[in-house]
Amino acid sequence: xxxxxxxxxxxxxxxxxxxxxxxxxxxxxxxxxxxxxxxxxxxxxxxxxxxxxxxxxxxxxxxxxxxxxxxxxxxxxxxxxxxxxxxxxxxxxxxxxxxxxxxxxxxxxxxxxxxxxxxxxxxxxxxxxxxxxxxxxxxxxxxxxxxxxxxxxxxxxxxxxxxxxxxxxxxxxxxxxxxxxxxxxxxxxxxxxxxxxxxxxxxxxxxxxxxxxxxxxxxxxxxxxxxxxxxxxxxxxxxxxxxxxxxxxxxxxxxxxxxxxxxxxxxxxxxxxxxxxxxxxxxxxxxxxxxxxxxxxxxxxxxxxxxxxxxxxxxxxxxxxxxxxxxxxxxxxxxxxxxxxxxxxxxxxxxxxxxxxxxxxxxxxxxxxxxxxxxxxxxxxxxxxxxxxxxxxxxxxxxxxxxxxxxxxxxxxxxxxxxxxxxxxxxxxxxxxxxxxxxxxxxxxxxxxxxxxxxxxxxxxxxxxxxxxxxxxxxxxxxxxxxxxxxxxxxxxxxxxxxxxxxxxxxxxxxxxxxxxxxxxxxxxxxxxxxxxxxxxxxxxxxxxxxxxxxxxxxxxxxxxxxxxxxxxxxxxxxxxxxxxxxxxxxxxxxxxxxxxxxxxxxxxxxxxxxxxxxxxxxx
Numbered sequence: 001x002x003x004x005x006x007x008x009x010x011x012x013x014x015x016x017x018x019x020x021x022x023x024x025x026x027x028x029x030x031x032x033x034x035x036x037x038x039x040x041x042x043x044x045x046x047x048x049x050x051x052x053x054x055x056x057x058x059x060x061x062x063x064x065x066x067x068x069x070x071x072x073x074x075x076x077x078x079x080x081x082x083x084x085x086x087x088x089x090x091x092x093x094x095x096x097x098x099x100x101x102x103x104x105x106x107x108x109x110x111x112x113x114x115x116x117x118x119x120x121x122x123x124x125x126x127x128x129x130x131x132x133x134x135x136x137x138x139x140x141x142x143x144x145x146x147x148x149x150x151x152x153x154x155x156x157x158x159x160x161x162x163x164x165x166x167x168x169x170x171x172x173x174x175x176x177x178x179x180x181x182x183x184x185x186x187x188x189x190x191x192x193x194x195x196x197x198x199x200x201x202x203x204x205x206x207x208x209x210x211x212x213x214x215x216x217x218x219x220x221x222x223x224x225x226x227x228x229x230x231x232x233x234x235x236x237x238x239x240x241x242x243x244x245x246x247x248x249x250x251x252x253x254x255x256x257x258x259x260x261x262x263x264x265x266x267x268x269x270x271x272x273x274x275x276x277x278x279x280x281x282x283x284x285x286x287x288x289x290x291x292x293x294x295x296x297x298x299x300x301x302x303x304x305x306x307x308x309x310x311x312x313x314x315x316x317x318x319x320x321x322x323x324x325x326x327x328x329x330x331x332x333x334x335x336x337x338x339x340x341x342x343x344x345x346x347x348x349x350x351x352x353x354x355x356x357x358x359x360x361x362x363x364x365x366x367x368x369x370x371x372x373x374x375x376x377x378x379x380x381x382x383x384x385x386x387x388x389x390x391x392x393x394x395x396x397x398x399x400x401x402x403x404x405x406x407x408x409x410x411x412x413x414x415x416x417x418x419x420x421x422x423x424x425x426x427x428x429x430x431x432x433x434x435x436x437x438x439x440x441x442x443x444x445x446x447x448x449x450x451x452x453x454x455x456x457x458x459x460x461x462x463x464x465x466x467x468x469x470x471x472x473x474x475x476x477x478x479x480x481x482x483x484x485x486x487x488x489x490x491x492x493x494x495x496x497x498x499x500x501x502x503x504x505x506x507x508x509x510x511x512x513x514x515x516x517x518x519x520x521x522x523x524x525x526x527x528x529x530x531x532x533x534x535x536x537x538x539x540x541x542x543x544x545x546x547x548x549x550x551x552x553x554x555x556x557x558x559x560x561x562x563x564x565x566x567x568x569x570x571x572x573x574x575x576x577x578x579x580x581x582x583x584x585x586x587x588x589x590x591x592x593x594x595x596x597x598x599x600x601x602x603x604x605x606x607x608x609x610x611x612x613x614x615x616x617x618x619x620x
């Protein structure tokens with residue numbers, strides 16, 4: 001009698017003084033973030049723990065039933081512990097006996113979430129008290145959901161959602177009861193039941209899978225007729241989830257993460273806790289094609305044999321759809337080795353690839369050649385002096401630089417073109433007319449048109465005459481592709497974006513998605529596009545004329561030959577490619593002369609043209 005009274009008093013006191021902790025174990029809440037390709041397949045995951053929470057209503061009822069049959073058939077009716085197990089634990093606490101097994105689902109969750117894994121009497125007793133208290137305070141479905149989201153399933157995964165993706169390559173919502181029965185078997189010990197680990201494991205897995213299905217019939221969760229249809233063991237795949245992002249994938253993750261955090265207004269600290277599913281715009285086939293085209297171009301680079309010309313050779317590239325979706329980028333050789341993203345860099349002069357914006361501003365706003373007079377309209381057929389060494393004029397006379405010299409335009413190769421139309425000047429990349437046009441229309445207006453078309457103001461240089469030739473502006477390949485797409489989209493611009501949607505634990509997160517805006521008039525955009533098409537058919541970019549009909553594009557070179565660009569649009573996308581040399585130590589562009597064994601007078605844009613052609617051939 002006294003022993004019973006003492007035991008009752010001990011248990012009552014222990015229950016009253018045991019509190020459910022406010023904080024659960026960090027590994028029970030930590031999740032990874034998962035990034036998906038545009039087609040919905042998994043691209044990469046980031047985070048220390050491979051776990052993703054999933055609401056219970058996303059887990060098929062019969063899969064839930066398989067877990068209950070395997071682990072705790074009386075879950076919805078018991079008090080959080082097995083009465084017999086509870087009495088054994090209390091008896092052991094009073095008499096000094098050994099701890100016992102037989103944990104319920106609630107007890108297992110308590111152990112996972114609040115306690116350590118030590119097999120001691122005090123830990124077991126605390127587990128039981130917490131389980132009873134938790135059962136009194138929390139809904140059973142919530143407990144089951146938390147249990148399924150924190151349990152270990154092997155192969156580096158926590159939670160049934162991750163396990164489903166790892167073993168079967170699908171979300172938990174797509175599991176059938178047979179697959180669910182196998183995953184339920186792993187709760188007994190993944191090291192013993194993962195069939196990929198050994199033949200013995202495979203035998204044990206099949207046996208337990210079969211037992212769980214039979215047990216479901218016994219508990220009334222599966223009819224005998226349904227059970228009879230599951231005769232073949234659902235072999236899981238031998239693979240695992242994609243690991244930490246590397247190579248090109250790392251650059252995609254970097255872009256998507258930054259975009260999701262900014263447009264979703266997600267604090268960095270919260271994002272790092274994980275649980276986010278980021279559905280990107282990146283096209284897997286295009287990424288493969290672009291990477292292959294770059295690697296083909298890089299075969300010519302030999303920094304050991306030609307350090308003076310090939311060392312620090314780099315290539316950035318990006319492809320953007322008309323609605324702003326970022327389809328593919330080439331960021332560098334390997335994100336894990338070089339975090340600097342060459343497709344998103346704002347360190348390289350854009351050169352004459354900027355002149356279409358000068359042309360667009362002039363067509364739309366006209367020019368001023370006499371101070372105080374009204375602006376004069378210009379058209380694609382307006383004539384201009386295309387000769388070399390033409391003096392740049394202001395309404396007051398020649399333009400003098402700070403050193404006291406008259407500024408003169410220089411054409412590539414010193415060529416004299418004579419009188420040319422503005423359209424021809426763009427198509428043939430003739431510098432002198434565009435240099436003068438920039439001053440005539442007003443460099444402030446050129447800058448405005450460039451920004452409205454998608455170039456960042458921070459990447460645009462000081463408004464001096466060579467601004468019109470892109471000598472001091474450094475937009476990224478991503479931004480250049482998006483800006484050229486403005487012309488292809490009849491003057492409507494949508495900022496490039498890398499994320500279609502974000503969810504957290506299955507719930508959609510609001511994003512500030514970019515909206516199309518009118519950058520230039522449709523007739524202006526079409527006139528620019530016509531000039532860019534002429535550049536491909538008969539002008540500076542005619543080397544790619546046969547690659548894709550209707551292509552509208554422009555080469556870009558600089559006076560110091562520090563960058564070679566090609567930016568072009570097809571009916572599906574705009575793609576920008578830049579070839580350059582630059583040390584990441586000082587970020588100073590170096591000349592491309594002789595790169596890859598080229599002749600000294602070879603423009604860097606030639607290599608960009610070939611790379612673009614190889615990419616488009618692979619995706620069209």
